[in-house]
Amino acid sequence: MPLAPTPPTWLTRVGVFDLETTGVDVTADRIVTAHVGVLDGSGREIAARSWLADPGIPIPDAAASIHGVTTQHARSDGRPAAAVVAEITAALRALLALGVPIVAYNASYDFSLLTHEAVRHGVTPLIDPSPVIDPFVIDRAFDRYRPGKRTLGVVAAHYAVPLDDAHEASADAVAAGRVAQQLARHFDMPGSARELHARQIAWARSQAESLTEYFVRIGRIERQETVDGRWPVRLPAHGARSPGQDGSAGIESRRP
Secondary structure, three states, rough: OOOOHHHHHOHEEEEEEEEEEEEOOOOOOEEEEEEEEEEEEEOEEEEEEEEEEOOOOOOOHHHHHHHHHOHHHHHHEEEEEEHHHHHHHHHHHHHHHHOOEEOOEEEEEEOHHHHHHHOOOOOOOOOOOOOOEEEHHHHHHHHOOOOOOOOHHHHHHHHHHOOOHHHHOHHHHHHHHHHHHHHHHHOOOOOOHHHHHHHHHOOOOOHHHHHHHHHHHHHOOOOEEEEOOOOOOOOOOOOOOOOOOOOOEEEOOOOO
């Protein structure tokens, strides 16, 4: 795969962010674990913080089987959800205030769920977080016709990024950051993270429209329904189907 002629300036330092949760409904599910870190230009993590929360509700067995945290573990070792949500939000806000872009794979899932959690616990949510870099959206924009799934594990493998502990928040966050850096090295992207952020808003909307057409055609959703293409934060809308963690419509989807 050829290298881009001029790598963008944001490549040298990026924040990374990932949540593992009780499910994939951004309005109702809760944070279980989280990770926020910073990668240098070589992909080395130079700052990091992880959290384990007691979500305040039982963790379904299906979710626990994916990320490994049971209800008992979260209740005995996790910190109160309100404090965790406040600290995650503050960590992201601090990085954005410094102009550090935040990488999150399928960012509209993580940022939307965090927004709902913030409102739930009386924490001031991030308002229009920017700049955000979403490898899920970018990969689909630059390599639209590549066959196969676009889950983090599959995309990381495609760009030769190791992901040895999938569904562990720190491993997923770091892998997503390194995938973003690989994308920046191989495709001719905007030089500034803010310009890239603006492009992703349009790309995500267009991708949701295409996915809506496909799902209507195969009968997965009704004609009056749409896949929600708002990015990087989506809030409930009548007739809109919120994508799951892997970006597909329907709450059963998970990143493998």
